[in-house]
Amino acid sequence: MRLHSTRHKAAETTFTHALFTGLAPDGGLYHPLEIPDLRSLFESWDKTASFCRIAEQVSHVFLDSEVDAEVLSRIIKRAFDFSPALRRVDERISLLELFHGPSFAFKDFGACFLASFMEEILAEENKHAVILVATSGDTGSAVARAFFKKKNIDVVILFPKGRVSYLQEKQLTTLGANVHALEVEGSFDDCQRMVKESFGNSRLRAGINLTSANSINIGRLFPQSFYYIYAYTRLRQEIEGDLLFCVPSGNFGNLTAGIYAWCWGLPVSRFIAATNINDVVPEYLEHNVFSPRASMHTLSNAMDVGNPSNFERMQEIFGHDHDAMVRMIHGEVVNDTQTMEQITEFYKQHGLFIDPHTAVGYLAARRVLAADGVPLADGRVSAGKPPHIVCLATAHPAKFRETLKQATGHEPELPEGLAQAMHLPKQSIEIKNDSRELAEFLLQKFS
Numbered sequence: 001m002r003l004h005s006t007r008h009k010a011a012e013t014t015f016t017h018a019l020f021t022g023l024a025p026d027g028g029l030y031h032p033l034e035i036p037d038l039r040s041l042f043e044s045w046d047k048t049a050s051f052c053r054i055a056e057q058v059s060h061v062f063l064d065s066e067v068d069a070e071v072l073s074r075i076i077k078r079a080f081d082f083s084p085a086l087r088r089v090d091e092r093i094s095l096l097e098l099f100h101g102p103s104f105a106f107k108d109f110g111a112c113f114l115a116s117f118m119e120e121i122l123a124e125e126n127k128h129a130v131i132l133v134a135t136s137g138d139t140g141s142a143v144a145r146a147f148f149k150k151k152n153i154d155v156v157i158l159f160p161k162g163r164v165s166y167l168q169e170k171q172l173t174t175l176g177a178n179v180h181a182l183e184v185e186g187s188f189d190d191c192q193r194m195v196k197e198s199f200g201n202s203r204l205r206a207g208i209n210l211t212s213a214n215s216i217n218i219g220r221l222f223p224q225s226f227y228y229i230y231a232y233t234r235l236r237q238e239i240e241g242d243l244l245f246c247v248p249s250g251n252f253g254n255l256t257a258g259i260y261a262w263c264w265g266l267p268v269s270r271f272i273a274a275t276n277i278n279d280v281v282p283e284y285l286e287h288n289v290f291s292p293r294a295s296m297h298t299l300s301n302a303m304d305v306g307n308p309s310n311f312e313r314m315q316e317i318f319g320h321d322h323d324a325m326v327r328m329i330h331g332e333v334v335n336d337t338q339t340m341e342q343i344t345e346f347y348k349q350h351g352l353f354i355d356p357h358t359a360v361g362y363l364a365a366r367r368v369l370a371a372d373g374v375p376l377a378d379g380r381v382s383a384g385k386p387p388h389i390v391c392l393a394t395a396h397p398a399k400f401r402e403t404l405k406q407a408t409g410h411e412p413e414l415p416e417g418l419a420q421a422m423h424l425p426k427q428s429i430e431i432k433n434d435s436r437e438l439a440e441f442l443l444q445k446f447s
């Protein structure tokens with residue numbers, strides 16, 4: 001896979017290099033140059049194709065030129081010992097459950113692929129790496145779980161003391177082994193600044209092979225395209241009308257991965273970008289003005305993003321053409337009151353819990369279906385055969401017990417993996433919000 005930067009100044013590079021680099025040196029995001037036509041591959045699978053098989057075959061198309069085929073297969077098998085699940089709600093809507101991985105959120109797909117890939121390459125090159133990440137909660141637990149006990153890798157996670165939920169703190173701090181949780185006396189912004197300053201610290205970088213694992217990394221984005229393809233294989237013999245995807249979005253990585261799959265020929269008639277009141281992208285779609293701003297706190301807090309970084313990739317895909325993006329992506333905005341109402345209603349109707357992020361997507365999809373005919377990318381309005389919308393279910397409801405209890409009067413049970421963490425002792429190191437202290441810690445421990 002050849003990649004270039006969305007800012008077009010940095011040199012072209014390989015997937016492996018982009019994955020270890022994260023951000024391009026010109027400040028842009030890495031973006032694949034080739035757009036292969038994978039339609040015949042997609043049509044070769046039916047609903048018996050396993051997620052792993054789909055992931056493997058798609059990866060081979062892109063990466064065989066730079067990674068040995070056998071090694072690549074091993075990377076995929078080690079990454080995905082879990083799978084998405086498609087739950088048909090009714091004729092018109094399905095939920096694509098992406099929360100059956102180790103941290104019970106969709107970020108597991110990207111993080112586990114990245115960790116497995118890095119482990120293989122580092123072993124091959126006989127190198128050690130330190131992954132440094134700041135988290136406000138969810139990303140950190142996916143990264144921690146993904147890199148837990150990976151060989152030749154240590155993970156250092158900075159989180160703001162007292163500002164992540166009890167459950168999130170347990171997920172971050174109870175692993176031990178090669179996962180080091182640093183509790184920062186400060187805010188999430190302080191944590192992010194400290195990470196950024198560490199990457200700019202030449203003494204530190206000379207002593208330690210420092211790597212990031214944040215969500216803009218192409219190594220996390222690319223594998224997220226696999227489950228859109230997976231959903232299609234489950235549905236293609238079952239539905240007759242158009243297929244749409246509805247994606248609860250914050251940084252728009254998840255949606256961008258779906259658009260990649262569509263670029264490779266996945267027959268998607270339109271995407272619905274569902275946001276909470278942090279609606280910079282829906283606003284752009286409607287009014288053609290992009291105005292990033294400070295984020296506001298909501299119940300679907302993993303989507304509280306005021307300046308979505310993947311917008312740069314979306315612009316690149318649609319050639320900076322507003323109309324082209326609007327044809328393919330429809331925006332919907334859902335506030336907290338509506339989110340709560342949707343959780344309550346879903347529970348009443350189906351006896352099932354959905355988390356606040358999924359609820360945002362589900363309500364957005366229902367609005368689109370309730371409108372007179374669903375507008376599609378090619379200008380058609382769906383008529384005759386009804387369209388089907390796949391809503392991405394991004395987090396396990398048990399991660400948001402308080403909210404669910406408020407909305408439904410009941411509490412979802414904790415899955416075993418989460419229940420276990422609740423009883424383990426916390427292992428973390430307290431640190432001031434000071435980059436020098438962080439640098440000392442890292443050098444002492446890893447150089």
Ligand SMILES: *Cc1c(COP(=O)(O)O)cnc(C)c1O
Binds near residue numbers: 106248254357395
């Ligand atoms: C991160 C996250 C999102 C938003 O995904 P983006 O790729 O940032 O748009 C939605 N739901 C949950 C549960 C998340 O953790």
